[in-house]
Amino acid sequence: MIKEAYILAGGKSSRMGEDKATLIFNGKPMIQWSIEAFSVLSLEIKISSSNSLHKQFGYELVKDEYQNIGPIGAIYSCLNNAKTDSVLFTCCDYPLLDRDFYQTLLDAYSNEEIFILKSHPLIGIYSKSCLPIIRQNIIEGQYKVMESVKKCNFKEFNIDGFEHLLKNVNEKSDIG
Numbered sequence: 001m002i003k004e005a006y007i008l009a010g011g012k013s014s015r016m017g018e019d020k021a022t023l024i025f026n027g028k029p030m031i032q033w034s035i036e037a038f039s040v041l042s043l044e045i046k047i048s049s050s051n052s053l054h055k056q057f058g059y060e061l062v063k064d065e066y067q068n069i070g071p072i073g074a075i076y077s078c079l080n081n082a083k084t085d086s087v088l089f090t091c092c093d094y095p096l097l098d099r100d101f102y103q104t105l106l107d108a109y110s111n112e113e114i115f116i117l118k119s120h121p122l123i124g125i126y127s128k129s130c131l132p133i134i135r136q137n138i139i140e141g142q143y144k145v146m147e148s149v150k151k152c153n154f155k156e157f158n159i160d161g162f163e164h165l166l167k168n169v170n171e172k173s174d175i176g
Contacts, residue, residue, distance in 0.1 A: 002088050002106055005038040006078040007031055008071060008122055009092040010049035010064060021047075021054060021092040031057060033095035040099045041106070043088065046081070048074040069143045071122050076134045079126055086111075086127045094123065096165040105157055114154035120166065121145045124157060 009021040009031055021031040031047070035057060038045050047054050050063040062081045066073040075089065088106070090097060109115045109125050116124030122145065130152045137148045159166065 002084070002086055002109065002125060003044055004046065004082055004084050005034075005041075005043040005088040005090070006046050006048050006062065006074075006082075007034045007038075007090055007092050008048045008074050009054055010051065010074055019051060019053065021049070021051070025095045029057075030095045031092040034090050034092060034097070035059070037097065037099045037102055038088075041102055044083075046078065048078050066138055069138060070145075072134060072138060072143050072145050072148060075122075075126060075145065075148075076131065076138060079128050079131050079134070082128060085129070086125050088125050089122060091122050091168075093168055094166065096167050097123070097162075098165065101162050101165055104162070108157055110155075112155045113152040114149050115157060116149065116154065117159055117166075118156040121149055127152075 022029045025033070031054070035045060046060045046062050047057065048062050048064070050061065054061055062078050064073040065077045065080065078087065078089070088102065105115075105124070112125075113127040113130050114124065130148065133151045134148045137143070137151075142148075
């Protein structure tokens with residue numbers, strides 16, 4: 001049973017030009033949408049970020065052990081920090097993903113090392129058993145998340161019925 005959830009919020013937000021996690025989307029900070037969905041599911045929430053502004057949300061911040069290598073560094077650091085064998089990941093820039101989506105994902109999970117959305121490897125469940133593979137890829141300079149995923153026992157989650165929730169907010173024009 002998954003008990004921990006990590007929100008990836010430590011990106012550079014280069015296309016947005018400002019911190020995405022604190023950007024207001026439909027009346028509240030984008031990260032707040034994930035926090036609320038996870039809270040309803042009674043998951044222990046942590047935020048992957050070194051941005052001190054993210055402390056305002058009241059959850060533990062997990063900093064990247066390997067700096068400036070993108071999301072794979074965040075995934076590695078969060079898994080290394082995790083108290084449980086497998087954890088749920090999401091990104092702060094998918095504010096429409098809701099409790100029903102995450103519950104369906106959790107219900108469909110059947111103990112794969114990695115269980116991700118097709119074409120969205122930062123949203124899903126990762127097991128600590130992948131840490132050695134991820135670490136080795138980092139050491140070798142292979143920072144693409146899918147390169148680590150492919151070396152683990154993974155399965156892709158069928159997103160049928162949830163496509164409309166996969167709105168990625170990367171630019172200010174995505175907000176309107």
